[in-house]
Amino acid sequence: MDKFLRPDRFDADPNSSGAASEWKHWYRTFNNFLEAIASHKPDKLKTLVNYVAPRVYEYIADSDDYDSAITTLEKMYVKPKNEVFARHLLSTRKQQANESLSEFLQVLKQLSGDCNFKAVTAEKYKEEALRDAFISGLRSSVIRQRLLENKTLQLQDAFDQALALDIAQKSSDSYESVIPSFSAASDNPEVTKSSQDEASQAAVAAVRVSRNSRCFFCGNNRHPRTMCPAREALCNKCGKKGTLCQNVQELYFRSNQH
Structure with a gap:
């Protein structure tokens, strides 16, 4: 039975777009394999080493036990989600041409998986909704981009950052408008x-x-x-x-x- 559940050698690039999905699937198959051979009382760390590629082994070479090795790989392949950017994608996603209603809804469900939704108070929900609307409605794409770089962001912090960036942008525009007018006169x-x-x-x-x-x-x-x-x-x-x-x-x- 164990030979049918034996997983492939894990050799995913942690920087690839599908790294998290590949890791989660492989880790599930590896756990199934460990359960199948549990009667043999295998050394989990040694078994893990046998089923990862050399470049993956480099990440856990210094791990002393199985749990620390798994924790290291989890951090390498499952990056923290950018809640702010994920909610922006969800709120601005439009139905595409030739995309059915079922396909459109399925995409929205997938996007919502990265939004870190959880039970909150009405006041907290209101603040998060205001933050998302504030970011999506900004005229400056530069300021919006900078705000979306934050993995998490409170409404007041979003406003403070946007205000500082807006002042800096206007000051820069004002500075640049002074010099050309005088340099042109010199010609x-x-x-x-x-x-x-x-x-x-x-x-x-x-x-x-x-x-x-x-x-x-x-x-x-x-x-x-x-x-x-x-x-x-x-x-x-x-x-x-x-x-x-x-x-x-x-x-x-x-x-x-x-």
Whole structure:
């Protein structure tokens, strides 16, 4: 009887898409085999070693007993499910063309197996439903992707992460929009050298995060140099306007470097 239940040698790649299914099936057949030869009182660890391929044996080479070897292989082949991503797939899955209602329902049942559904309170169920709707309804695919990388995620954590990513994305877009406008002006032969210098100063002032919240020139709240009310003021030392005065330029850049 035992020869009919003898399993094949286990040789699955733990990184393959069907690794978990292959392991679960093989482990079931291996347990059936152990039950069939129980009267012989086999050494389970030695028997296990005989029925795994060399590359699989490497994972359990340091195991001292059968239970620890099985635990190691279980962790290698059965990865924790991404609950957030699984529920997103379930909630957004649509019936495909030429897919019958029975086939569509079967797919949904398979997807639900990875969703980690369990008995929860009404409040917990509400929070999870809000989290799933929040992620699915996001306009930014980048933020949605980052949230779906979490294996588990609370509603408040999802909101906090999304808010931080949204601010960072808007800041990045704002930063990139400042530089091209000035670099394009530098290619225009009609722009004078003094205008180029002024544009360079404005670009630096617009993107630099300074510890000083006050404008060096006018004393008002921090703002780009081109918007400063004192930009056309005359220098008491040389009589030139603030945008052209070398003394003012040196003081301005010095104040932004400290």
